[in-house]
Amino acid sequence: xxxxxxxxxxxxxxxxxxxxxxxxxxxxxxxxxxxxxxxxxxxxxxxxxxxxxxxxxxxxxxxxxxxxxxxxxxxxxxxxxxxxxxxxxxxxxxxxxxxxxxxxxxxxxxxxxxxxxxxxxxxxxxxxxxxxxxxxxxxxxxxxxxxxxxxxxxxxxxxxxxxxxxxxxxxxxxxxxxxxxxxxxxxxxxxxxxxxxxxxxxxxxxxxxxxxxxxxxxxxxxxxxxxxxxxxxxxxxxxxxxxxxxxxxxxxxxxxxxxxxxxxxxxxxxxxxxxxxxxxxxxxxxxxxxxxxxxxxxxxxxxxxxxxxxxxxxxxxxxxxxxxxxxxxxxxxxxxxxxxxxxxxxxxxxxxxxxxxxxxxxxxxxxxxxxxxxxxxxxxxxxxxxxxxxxxxxxxxxxxxxxxxxxxxxx
Amino acid sequence: xxxxxxxxxxxxxxxxxxxxxxxxxxxxxxxxxxxxxxxxxxxxxxxxxxxxxxxxxxxxxxxxxxxxxxxxxxxxxxxxxxxxxxxxxxxxxxxxxxxxxxxxxxxxxxxxxxxxxxxxxxxxxxxxxxxxxxxxxxxxxxxxxxxxxxxxxxxxxxxxxxxxxxxxxxxxxxxxxx
Numbered sequence: 001x002x003x004x005x006x007x008x009x010x011x012x013x014x015x016x017x018x019x020x021x022x023x024x025x026x027x028x029x030x031x032x033x034x035x036x037x038x039x040x041x042x043x044x045x046x047x048x049x050x051x052x053x054x055x056x057x058x059x060x061x062x063x064x065x066x067x068x069x070x071x072x073x074x075x076x077x078x079x080x081x082x083x084x085x086x087x088x089x090x091x092x093x094x095x096x097x098x099x100x101x102x103x104x105x106x107x108x109x110x111x112x113x114x115x116x117x118x119x120x121x122x123x124x125x126x127x128x129x130x131x132x133x134x135x136x137x138x139x140x141x142x143x144x145x146x147x148x149x150x151x152x153x154x155x156x157x158x159x160x161x162x163x164x165x166x167x168x169x170x171x172x173x174x175x176x177x178x179x180x181x182x183x184x185x186x187x188x189x190x191x192x193x194x195x196x197x198x199x200x201x202x203x204x205x206x207x208x209x210x211x212x213x214x215x216x217x218x219x220x221x222x223x224x225x226x227x228x229x230x231x232x233x234x235x236x237x238x239x240x241x242x243x244x245x246x247x248x249x250x251x252x253x254x255x256x257x258x259x260x261x262x263x264x265x266x267x268x269x270x271x272x273x274x275x276x277x278x279x280x281x282x283x284x285x286x287x288x289x290x291x292x293x294x295x296x297x298x299x300x301x302x303x304x305x306x307x308x309x310x311x312x313x314x315x316x317x318x319x320x321x322x323x324x325x326x327x328x329x330x331x332x333x334x335x336x337x338x339x340x341x342x343x344x345x346x347x348x349x350x351x352x353x354x355x356x357x358x359x360x361x362x363x364x365x366x367x368x369x370x371x372x373x374x375x376x377x378x379x380x381x382x383x384x385x386x387x388x389x390x391x392x393x394x395x396x397x398x399x400x401x402x403x404x405x406x407x408x409x410x411x
Numbered sequence: 412x413x414x415x416x417x418x419x420x421x422x423x424x425x426x427x428x429x430x431x432x433x434x435x436x437x438x439x440x441x442x443x444x445x446x447x448x449x450x451x452x453x454x455x456x457x458x459x460x461x462x463x464x465x466x467x468x469x470x471x472x473x474x475x476x477x478x479x480x481x482x483x484x485x486x487x488x489x490x491x492x493x494x495x496x497x498x499x500x501x502x503x504x505x506x507x508x509x510x511x512x513x514x515x516x517x518x519x520x521x522x523x524x525x526x527x528x529x530x531x532x533x534x535x536x537x538x539x540x541x542x543x544x545x546x547x548x549x550x551x552x553x554x555x556x557x558x559x560x561x562x563x564x565x566x567x568x569x570x571x572x573x574x575x576x577x578x579x580x581x582x583x584x585x586x587x588x589x
Contacts, residue, residue, distance in 0.1 A: 284505050290497060328466070410452050 009255045009407070011398045015247070017391040025384035032377010039370035047364045053109070053118035054360040055370050058352050059378035060109040061211055062235065064102040064160070065228075066382065069236020070095020071167035072200060075193035078170070078186075083405030084263055087255045089397055091243050093174060094390040095236070096167035101385055103160035110156055110211060114149055119360065123147040123217040139218050147217060155210055159203045166196040174397050181399045204229050212352075215359035219297045223282035228355075230275035234317075235348040237268050238341040243386070245338045252395055258332040259409045265331030268344065272321035276314070300358040305365045313354055316347030349375060415580040417443065418563060419543055420553040420570035425451050427574030428551040432457055434573045435553070440566060443554040446546035465523060472522025473515045480514030481507060540585035550577075 039052030073092040077085045113119030122140070127133030129141040140147065173189040205225020213224045221227075241264045247253050286294045301310050320343055330336045357365050397403065422428035425447065432454075435442055442458060455462075484507050488494065493501035528534060546552040555566055557580070567578045 280505075280508065284509070287505055288497065288499075326470075328462075408452070 011396050013395050015391045015395055017387045021387060025380045028376045028380020031373055035369055035373020047361055050118045051361050052370055053113045054356055055374040056109045057119055058356050059374050060106040062352055063378050063382055064106045065232040066236050066239045067095050067099040067102045068163055069232050071099055074170050075196045078189050078193040079197055083402035084409045086400040086402040086406035087396055088244055088260055090395050092240055093171045094386050097171055097389040098385045099167045100164040103164050107156055111153060120214060124149055147214060152210060159207050162199055177399045186401050212355050221282055223278055227278045227282055230278050231348050231351050234271045234275050235345055238344045242341045245334055255407055259411050261337055262331045262411050265325055265337050269321055269325040276318040301354060305363055306358060309354055313350050317351060414582045415557045416584055417581045418555045418557050418566050419579040420575040421577040422551040423576050425551055431553055431570055431573035434569050440560050443556040446552040448547060468526045469519045469523045473519035476514040476518025477511050480511040484510050538587045540587050542585060544586060
């Protein structure tokens, strides 16, 4: 509208990564390293190596998922030609820029866990497909064509390389847009995003089947991919929202206001319900059909050592966002939104914990230095890498064709 | 005293209409209502409208659906005619959830629709009443109550200055589609 065109935002503003944010990120990384050293070397319990690997897989996967969600967010906004997000697109772009590093870490964790027999030993074992061998497993023997170490690693590397390449391409176009201007880069990124989303949509379920579901290779669920996608998207949105709120509190992003946060809040609210929907669809079918090869998954999670967490998972990831974020006001109140996002990030850690632990450490489940330390370490690593990326370019894509729409966004 | 009940300012451009609203408000002329063929961002704030209470109605209808769905299925499957389905207990809560979920949505959606129709006087057999037909087509219309603002010339000048293409002095509140 003609009368609203004068704004006083500083569009050359650049994030400066220093001070407390940097110190605390590095401290968190240090805590993570110490916790891993403890988990591998000092922990007196019998299953400490396996437990540490399970935690590494959990956080490595979570970390990669959040970065991939950043790339997905960017691509989604481009494909839908969304205007509201133009002013805040640099934050998910910073997430996407970290994806290559996150992918390498995840691949190293998976490969190390695989070859040291700490992860995936359910299907990766000597003689597992040899009739008559002590390790022979007739069910796995039929899956060996798919579940074998080389093909597993090739899939992982190819998928993550493709995601990373697209993530970097999308941010590159946006940078070019800053310097060149015009619509050329926007059009190119529109096409790139469309291709990326198709590939991403078809391969993320397989990615989650491989990295997480194959920990218990006898069991399978076709819902598992979507279930993981929902978890990825919700946790990615929460991480984006937290970053924006904290940047605003630090005095950046004056052009992002409660209208944009309201939209992010709606996204988080809706996709928390979607997560529950998929979670419940998987549960209901397995519970109702009551076939032993399927119920084994929930049977394990219903044992006394997991049952309280099983319930807590639903309370945190479904009831909390639904009840707290239902009203319009709570989505627009920065601190409420911040608390919900932090709760949800913890909740999805628990969700991944319940996906991974019963298939790895089983009844030797524990919650201690290794779990907390690894989580803090990866959170620090993420914030360090992401904020370093964010600091490299201005906080607004000043030539984004929909920037003006984003500045006047109101809901 | 004239018989004019409402003064309508017709605008062809939404920006000019928003400007007209500013002008009237600066001169302390109360605006009865504004009619536009499309939604305009920020107009509710400008006119000081309160937020719609439709979401509250939706919530109440939704909860009604949940409770009704639960009661229905409980009566059928637990109280009135318990059946052995796959060896499950008669009161099998996970089975109830999809039905409760669907009825919540059904009640919320239809409840909102009927509430909206009721609030806007839409029902079969009733011709919709509008203050000006062109507000549903290509004109942005500001309506001013002429009885509470008895200075038609001043209002007309203000509207014209703001860019109104036409100012009407209507003796009837509504025109009807009939």
